[in-house]
Amino acid sequence: PADTAGLQQGDIIIEYDGKPVKNVNKFRNDVAMMSPGTTIHLKILRNHKVKKIEVILGCQNDGEAVSAGLMHKLGIELEPLTPEIATKLGYASDVSGVVISNVKPGSPAAQAGLRPTFLITGIAVDWNNQKPIKNISELNSSLQELGDRKYVILIVRHQNFQRYYTIKISS
Known part of the structure; x- marks a missing residue:
């Protein structure tokens, strides 16, 4: 649309x-x-x-609906990493990912330690199968591949540190 x-x-x-x-x-x-x-x-x-x-306004495609539902379960809201946001957060221009814009208090994401301004740079299906995330579309695709898993492993960058966050998916 x-x-x-x-x-x-x-x-x-x-x-x-x-x-x-x-x-x-x-x-x-x-x-x-x-x-x-x-x-x-x-x-x-x-x-x-x-x-x-x-x-x-049109309809969300199924992938967007699935990931929006999962983001709600995790308790996070996302936004694309624009050049302006990258500069504001102190990231180099070649950094890509998806910015966490809000974390619901008490949510699985909050309990795992995720915070606004953290940058999701990848997702891991397991420790041996990791995919880089450049944008929300890639995150949506990767989340669809998770199927019925009880957890998601996000590769997250904050300032100069990269960490893995295992987040339980609430039912």
Whole structure:
């Protein structure tokens, strides 16, 4: 739907349905709660110019729904690692991964020690089968491959340290 509506990489959504976007997580959650087929009006910033776009929301694909459900069970919210976020967090421009933007208190992720600003750089099916994660799409694919596992092993970077976090998946 974003492509169809004319959104492009690098566009910054500054307003939706007359409400300013002050927090990307709140915006993402608000949109996720809307029904497919809903029309929303966006005001975006593209190349230093404000532009208005109308978007008709589509359905999540099954992979996105599976990983969104798993992220909810784990108790974490994610966002892509943009160059701006990488600079803010002190990462080099060649670093890739997915940023943890929020951890629900008391969740399996919180109990494992994950915190906002930690960077997920990989996932391990087991200790011998590890996959690098460059973006949310790759994380979604890897999570689908987990099947009915009772835990997930995330390879996480924070500042100059890399650690493995084994997180129990609540049922």
